[in-house]
Structure formats: C-alpha cells, structure tokens
Amino acid sequence: MKACLCKTFGPPSSLTVEEIPEPAPAAGEITVRVKACALNFFDTLIIQGKYQYKPDMPFSPSAEFAGVVETAGPDVTGFQPGDRVMGYIRWGAAREKVVVREQDLVRLPDGVSFDIAAGLTVTYGTTLHAFRDRAKLKPGETVAVLGASGGVGQAAVEIAALMGAKVIACASSEDKLAFARSLGAELTVDYSSAPLKETLKDLTGGKGVDVVYDPVGGELSEQALRATAWEGRFLVIGFAAGDIPKIPLNIVMLKGCDVCGVFWGEAASRDPDGHRANMAQLLEWVEQGKLKPHVHGTYPLEDISTALEELAARRVRGKVILRP
Incomplete structure (x- = not known):
C-alpha cells in the first residue's frame, strides 16, 4: 500500500510517498481503508520535530481520517467490515x-x-469541547474568536453561532473577516489596524466579551484577556503566532475570570464517552445542514508537500483534505 513517510525531520519537501507492507490488526484493533484524511497546522510542525509529539521514524503525518472498515481483529465487537467510520490518531x-x-x-x-x-x-x-465542556457557553453570550479564518477559528465561529452566541470574529485582514462573516460572525475586528482590547470593549458597550477563543497566542492574548467581561472565560487553544504569552495574573484576579486550558486530545482520551457525545452532536449538525465545514482544497497523497506548504504559509481557509 502507499504511504507518505517522514524519515527525517525537515520541510514538507522532505516527505516521500512509498509502498509499504499492509498492516494487520491485533486484538481490539481494526484496519480501515482511508478514503480521506485531513491535515492541520500542527502537521507542519510534527514533520520538523517542533511539536509536542515526536513519533519514531518513519511515520506518516495526519491525525484524522474517514474510511471503511476492512478487517476487524479479535475481540472487536462494535464494528464489522464495510462500516463507514471516522477517527483520530495523533499521527499516521x-x-x-x-x-x-x-x-x-x-x-x-x-x-x-x-x-x-x-x-x-x-x-x-x-x-x-472548548465551548461546551470548558467554557459552559450559554445562548446570548458574546464570543471573541481570534484567528477567525483559520482551521480552528472557522470552527469556532460556526459552532459559537450554532450554540446561540454573538460572535465577534478577529483576524488580520478584511478578506479574512469577510470569510468569517460568511460563516456567521455578527461583528469583526481587524487587529492589524485596530487595537484589539479597545475595539472589543467598544463593540460590547464597555462590558467586555464573555468568552475569548484564542488559538493564536503571542501579543494578542493579553489584549484579549483584558477585554473579557466580569467572570469571563479565556480559552487557551494554541499558539499559532509562535510565542507563548506570559499573562499577568492580576488581570485574572481583578476580572474574576477563568483561564481555561483546552487540551482536546488528552480530554478525548480521558473521557471517551464525552468525546463520542460531542462527535455525535457534530455529525447531527452536519446531517441537518446546520454545520457546513469549508474544505479549502483536496489533494492526492502524492501532493501532500504542496498541501502542507499551503498550511505553513497561512493561505488556508478551512480544511485541507488528502485522498489516499
């Protein structure tokens, strides 16, 4: 079978696509024929050895996939060959x-x-998981989404709106904000030309936002935290800007707010029932036409380097899909 392999840490151009032996499932395992898999920004880091997970060589990038069950190993009770499935693995x-x-x-x-x-x-x-389990987001609350046109930013705009929140999309250009408005954002902030803290305060009549969704980090984090409302919730999603901010804790004290870490992969592992319930909700929204994830582009496996370069250059809006 064909596989994309990372044999040495480096840029996307260092990846190869090769024939490798077909896998066989052990007890409790399932072989899935991958019909589609997705790339995320962290895939650009994991192949360079710059991510929190450092797999043994050689390995394949991509953490999420969908396909058809081909073979079920011993002790598998919930699936059989031919079942349509989706799943998450940290890489591979x-x-x-x-x-x-x-x-x-x-x-x-x-x-x-x-x-x-x-x-x-x-x-x-x-x-x-961030909005439902960590922030306990309620209808009518105001959510500020940083990096609103990126992969998780897009998802945050869509899901917050579906949950009945008023969404303020924050991004670095007008075309990115136009994209966020098409996803359901009511208000927008271009933080490349306007101060984030003051603008968020103005847009909320001085009250501040109830929830901040921050996958960006860097200098924007403190500005957004200072724009939270009394007893607001600040969701730490990631650090796409590259810098991990140091937050003055007096802000947290004076606002009576919560800073909530969102480590979804670990949460899914520790609470598999909660993860499955969240996935069931997402799939229900998709089936109902309420959630319409945007696919930036689809690529054959052989073009994975091109796809990863698009992600690394921050040119992606929505999801990047590979079709092995």
Missing part, C-alpha cells in the same frame, strides 16, 4: 490503510461525506 493517517484501536473510531452516518468527516474531528472536536 496519510496512507491507504491504518490500524487503529476500536475505541478510536466513531460510526459515520451515510449522509456525511468522507471528505467532510475526515476534517471534522480535530478542529470541530476541539471547539465543541
């Missing part, structure tokens, strides 16, 4: 077949395409 999905644990799979309804399902787990799963 950029290949024609993957072997995964039974608990890592979610059944995929017939009404959801493989392309959409492949890109649903990480960004949308992270976001629903």
